[in-house]
Amino acid sequence: MGTGPFFRNSKPYSFCFRKIQGPIKKRNLPPFVFFFILLLSFSLPLQAYVGPGAGFAFLTSFFILFLTFFLAIFSFLSWPFRFLFRIIRGQRAYKKSSINRFIIIGLDGLEPTLVEKYMSEGKLPNFSKLKKGGTYTKLQTTIPSISPVAWSSFMTGSNPSKHNIFDFLSRDPKTYLPDLSSARIGKPKKTLPLGKYNIPLSKPEIKGMRKSVSFWKILGQKGIFSTILRVPITFPPEEFKGHLLSGMCTPDLKGSQGTFSFYTSDKERIKKREGGINIPVTLNGDKVETYISGPENSLRRNDEEIRLPLQISIDNDKEEALIEVSGQKFKLGMHTFSGWKKLTFHPGLGIKIRAICRFYISQIHPHFEMYLTPLNLDPEKPALPLSHPFIYSVYLAKLLGSFITLGEANDTWALNEGVISEEAFLELTYSNHEEWEKMLFNAMDKTKKGLITCVFETTDSIQHMFWRYLDKSHPALQSGQANMSANVIEDLYQKMDELVGKVLDKTDEKDVVIIMSDHGFKSFRRGMNLNSWLYLNGYLSLQEGKKESEEWFKDVDWENTKAYALGLGGVYINQKGREAKGTIHPGEETKALKRELIRKLDGLKDDERNAIAINKIFDRDEIPSGPYLDNCPDLIVGYNEGYRISWDSVTGKVNDIAFEDNIKAWSGDHCIDPRIVPGIFFCSKKIKIESPSLIDIGPTALELFGFQVPSHMDGRSLIDIQNFSLEKNRKEEKK
């Protein structure tokens, strides 16, 4: 009797109350304290404790524990079956393996002459240690010596004619326009027009253009696990046994290779900028109302750009700003990079497209200026696949925090175009580097057996942008920013040495470590506009009345053009039946024209500087053949040290200047004669070949894990496997 429905099996409140009321009164505690004691002892609060608020936390928590428990049981019980299954399928993968782990650290563009110099000065102790205990030599690169080509050869163990990557850019012979050589990202083929929308009925086309098979895919087929991080030309990610995070050539949210935004209230700073866009802003008091330029809205029929409103409130005294964007507010001081900020674009129909970016205010007075990094695909919710398996990028982002996903991660164009300072560029670049180091060490911690490969483009980017400090005669030192010294490069090499040290600390005798670069570096003082040279020498014609052509051959008279240059090192014959408006017959006429061009260009002199500009022209008929040789430029130009194709020539501009000074911060390069820019090769073991090549690393990995090198690979194993096994046995016996 008298029991309320609150607790059917418990005593009414008053009964509980009676039990505790006495002692509390005796102690004369204030009611508030008494109340708290009551809360902790009374049955009602205990139920409140699992109530809505607490329920949020506890439900989630218990759900996770339950899920973990379930997965643990499942994993534990199913493991013997999976193990058995692998045995039945003959996948005792590591049975023949001579090693536990094969670890490859790619330091893109590390230059052998500098490594040797700094080693001799005692500045690279870890590189020296590797050299002493194993191998150091130069590494032959590819023709041409360009990262996408070199890394594609590295991963396939074959020459470019077998993997189809000959440059950053390939050309469409029907339009003479450039395409990205590594991947095609197209719109969905089937759409349903509905009002102002175009509803996609199929997936957008994402197609990798690199052919042949990577050595980690072959290893995977044999049951060897691999973790591949940021290796160029791995977008879109391919399926294999292991984890892969795509590297160079992964696009940003706009589908470009990286488009920064530059906000400025200074009208004089508004100009065309390579690799980025200007967004003029007006200060209304201390406020700026502007927008973030997003991707084209492919859901809409008119493909308009999706924009996100961006409000900036400036505090002049504190030299900081309050930034409001995409439902978040944060303060940002001048000359400080924000962390990764998540943005959500809304193209319509309830769809969300996510990106991440970082903000940097470079100036508040007298003009407001702000840099916004390219819109990276959010690794937690990527609009395009970034990794294999798909959840790998999600996993990395959850574990280590958001990270840069853009292929060309370090924003060299922003520095080149004077949008950010050298200091800011370095800060951003090393911040990216730190993210990749974390990924690498996470992979090393998790992989007890298998292949680990990680490529750092930090070395390439910093050398491109700061090489002029090593070259006192560089024209860019006289123009533009030059606040730093040669120490920037030295610091870079020392930082890489520290990285090598950390990697070595995490390895043992059963691991093989390779530290390598895909090519070296040289100064880029003079640019050669090859298209202008072709024009001046009668091989390329402009439309009547024109003395120069705008970008992408806009004013070229194709019907009277014999040859044209596109990309960083290629010359194409305007061939009949292949090019849309070809003029040169295939066969003997083409061969004759090539011979003529080779004769004229081989050893070409820059009269203004009295120096050889081109060392050698490589005829595609003389390079190793393969099924994709037809896609190779007809001629590949091997520039001399100090020279490279000019910025204008790459983009198809034609004028009457063949040679010009390179006055951009981008002052070092490697798109030259491959023979003068070999890479570096360090190995923790002795190798049997004196002059190794990039294409030898894949076959070496296969052989070390106990598998035969497939016949389609051009490379050879670098390690004498029999001696290696004997050496291993001896060491084990000693132990």
Add this chain to the structure above:
Amino acid sequence: MWIFNSAFGKIFKLIFFPFRGMNPWVGMILISFLTALLMLFVFRFSSNQEGIRRVKNKIKAHLLELRLFKDSLSLSFKAQRNIFRYNLKYISYSAKPLLVMIIPLILILIQLNLWFGYEPLVPGQETILKVELEEGRSPLDIDLALEPSAGFDIQTLPLRIEEESEIDWRLRAREKGVHDLTFIVNGQRLTKKVAVAQKPLSKISPMKVRRSFINELINPGESPLPRDLPIKTIRVKYPAKDMNLFGWNIPWLLGIPPWLIVYFVLSIILGFVFKGIFKVEI
């Protein structure tokens, strides 16, 4: 305390006023929604949102690790250990908002018990009226009388139970309405409200208690009894209220009444639904 109870009670009266004639589920959904909002607000401003976000990400990462490294038993165990570790950390991050929430939540629950805990009597229904005296006080020595009321028939003479220090009557409800039962104790008049056949959502106070902070906090439905009287509580037994979901009476669970189960479930669901809108990490 009575002033507070009265004011707090009026808030609930105001909230439920438009829904009194409707199915109690309507009021329950509304109050669950308001509670969810309150909880989200408390979580947002009293918890380490960044810490919770970070820890949840770690938990998710290690859960993904179980999938990514399923072939490695040792990595799976490490991932499980990490999940457990971060789970504890997550619970510790939730402790502060829980402590902040516990007080308002108890006050809300006490009020809700008055609205959803009991069914009013119906005319003709019998119930027990029980007067509990202070400890050691003999019911035989006290001068206590219950006045006849238009709303009730007093069916028995007072039953004085000395061992329990209480005096009981059996009553039968006669008319609809909220009636006052009047007692005369030592020449002093006391009243206790009794509800008969009210609207589907009505406030029902089963117990009137002697003035004290805790007593009044837990039984806020009526003004307290004076301290100078020997009476501790006056109680009317009402039937428990059912929560009927499409013909199914939600059962009691481990002694927890149906309305409380519904309230918890609904407020948690609504909290999760609206957390994204209010950008709250829970």
